[in-house]
Amino acid sequence: MTTPRPTAALSADEARRIALHAQGFLGTPNRKAGVRGTLRHLGAVQLDTISVLARSHELIPYARLGAVGRKTVEDAYWTDTHAFEYWSHAACILPIEEWPHFAFRRRAYRNRPHWNHTLPDGTYDQVIKQLRSEGPLTATELGGAKKTSEWWDWSGTKVAVERALMYGEVVCVERRGWKRVYDLAERAVPTALLHDDLDDTECLRTLVRLAGKSLGVGTRADIADYHRLKGDQVDAVIDDSGLVPVTVEGWSKPAWADPAALETPPRGRHRTTLLSPFDSLIWERARTERIFGFTHRLEAYVPKPKRVYGYFAMPVLAGGRLVGRVDPAREGRTLVARQVTLDGPKAVPAVAQALVEAASWVDCTDVRVERVDAPDLREPLTSELTRALA
Secondary structure, three states: OOOOOOOEEEOHHHHHHHHHHHOOOEOOOOOOOHHHHHHHHHOOEEOOOOEOOOEHHHHHHHHHHOOOOHHHHHHHHHOOOOEEEEEOOOEEEEEHHHHHHHHHHHHHHHOOOOOOOOOOOOHHHHHHHHHHHHOOEEHHHHOOOEOOOOOOOEOHHHHHHHHHHHHOOEEEEEEEOOEEEEEEHHHHOOOOOOOOOOOHHHHHHHHHHHHHHHHOEEEHHHHHHHOOOOHHHHHHHHHHOOOEEEEEOOOOOOEEEOHHHHHOOOOOOEOOEEOOOOOOOOOOHHHHHHHHOOOOOOOOOOOHHHOOOOOOOEEEEEOOEEEEEEEEEEEOOEEEEEEEEEOOHHHHHHHHHHHHHHHHHOOOOEEEEOOEOOHHHHHHHHHHHHHHHO
8 A cells, every 4th residue: 555645744742642632531521422422432432341440331431521320321322222232343332323334344244154153043033033022132031141151152042143233133222230132223223324335445434534533643553453444444445534644753654643633732631540451542552552652451361470460450541641550449338459550659649539539430438559569659659549538
């Protein structure tokens, strides 16, 4: 691919601020738009089963808007067809307006020749028939989710309904105890959006443009990773996506930016907050290192003896920088910081503020620090926490 001549040259600091603004961490948040507005702004919110302070899809709006009730979050995602679940960056909540733009992926699933799970004859049609007559239903209500207790050993019913979700014939309309509740797309998706009319090129062009807008500025790999597109898919449409080529100081690869992000330098208040390891600001490790000089890795699936920062280490954002990490837990009404990693003494007030605000959000009245990577910063941190909690 031949990269067009860049339209602008950005400093590393300018690129960082553009990225923060695009992700909702710089400037006054649109509280009137609330959680739904945050979802539309980001374009995708990742789902995950891990729940420490809260599940990741709840931590995402909290990090940008501050204290938002868990019911408010659930209603914003799953009430009145405002969103749908699908495979984007990973399993994600997506704005319902994006349904037409994932037609390319639904078609690819329908044409997929091989699957990991065998689908027994007649099971798919039976699931659709049952949902049509009885839905919405969980996989258990459809006949059982598993054959054995092994997480991967799905029943034929579960295989069928998940296949139908990938095909776009079925959607998840809510979660009950973290179980998906399925219904037919024809009932759950607004009629005006329920189509696969867009060809692959139009789908990809739109998703590349939206990814660039949500990132503010990014390399080809950054943009592809946002909705897990292939590099050649990005290459085929980026020239017509509306994004403009730029250079960024210190970036070795070409980059593209949202033209609106270049028009006005981003200004405003920075958020101080704990970030979910699954936050779209830090999804892609190479991008996080390039923009923030910060190495981020989820260690939940790393054997405990090999963990460096903790099971669910949450980066701390303050002043537009990543200044530390906290591995949190809850014991009753105490937020426990099992391990705190600080980027020097200047990070202490921000980390204390982030801990106290998170504790209040999850209805904890106290914060206890168990381990600090720099022992000499333990006393300043605990003193700061005591003042903030007083």
